[in-house]
Amino acid sequence: MVRLHAMFAEPVCFAARNWPYVGESRGLAPGTTLDGVREVWLCVQEPALWQRVLGFVADAAGPCAYVSTLLVLLLVLKRAAHEGVHTFDTAVRVRRLGHYLLWVVLGATCVASIARTTLVHAAVTYDAGTLAFFGEWDVPWWAVVTGAGLLTLAKIMRASAEMRADLEGTV
Amino acid sequence: MSIQVHLDRLLAERGMTLTELADRVGVTVVNLSILKNGRARAIRFSTLTALCDVLDCQPGDLLSHRPG
Numbered sequence: 393m394v395r396l397h398a399m400f401a402e403p404v405c406f407a408a409r410n411w412p413y414v415g416e417s418r419g420l421a422p423g424t425t426l427d428g429v430r431e432v433w434l435c436v437q438e439p440a441l442w443q444r445v446l447g448f449v450a451d452a453a454g455p456c457a458y459v460s461t462l463l464v465l466l467l468v469l470k471r472a473a474h475e476g477v478h479t480f481d482t483a484v485r486v487r488r489l490g491h492y493l494l495w496v497v498l499g500a501t502c503v504a505s506i507a508r509t510t511l512v513h514a515a516v517t518y519d520a521g522t523l524a525f526f527g528e529w530d531v532p533w534w535a536v537v538t539g540a541g542l543l544t545l546a547k548i549m550r551a552s553a554e555m556r557a558d559l560e561g562t563v
Numbered sequence: 564m565s566i567q568v569h570l571d572r573l574l575a576e577r578g579m580t581l582t583e584l585a586d587r588v589g590v591t592v593v594n595l596s597i598l599k600n601g602r603a604r605a606i607r608f609s610t611l612t613a614l615c616d617v618l619d620c621q622p623g624d625l626l627s628h629r630p631g
Contacts, residue, residue, distance in 0.1 A: 561597065563595070
């Protein structure tokens with residue numbers, strides 16, 4: 393309860409990577425302060441509930457996606473160890489993991505970027521640009537490459553599962 | 564599957580059990596059961612030859628193709 397109270401009492405801070413005024417406290421909406429010099433952090437001193445929610449989403453979406461990916465990976469490995477690697481079910485699970493990496497991790501980081509950009513939009517008086525979230529978006533290329541690799545691996549595993557079924561069905 | 568296996572009929576006509584056939588052919592009962600129940604995906608020529616030798620039949624007596 394104390395921690396919850398402390399969370400609601402603290403200002404919501406977020407990075408503004410495309411800050412146009414180097415280290416200067418200009419163009420800020422009322423109630424917003426500039427914090428930090430190397431990377432510009434804006435702090436809304438008395439944030440509304442939606443700003444708190446967006447602040448949470450901006451901070452937590454990426455890590456949540458990474459942790460859930462790790463859990464899904466562990467689940468896939470556990471089931472593969474139990475059922476065997478060259479099975480149709482394992483191939484399907486690997487394909488799902490690939491899609492998960494491609495869409496969920498990308499989506500989560502995009503949502504975090506949109507949340508951060510929305511906070512910046514509300515905290516400044518200049519026009520930050522409608523599509524500014526693209527500049528804020530740290531695209532996790534490792535997830536794209538790994539996801540595409542897993543989709544390819546799933547196709548190979550499906551072929552090997554087919555071969556295994558053929559071998560087992562040969563009398 | 565459109566390939567029909569008539570192992571049941573041949574065994575019945577010769578009064579032979581699946582276990583006995585498996586022993587004489589040198590194939591496991593599990594594999595013969597897979598063949599008998601139509602779950603086999605392929606059959607080796609060596610297995611077909613051994614089956615035909617033991618059952619004294621032609622491959623056409625053991626297998627048939629049903630179109631469609």
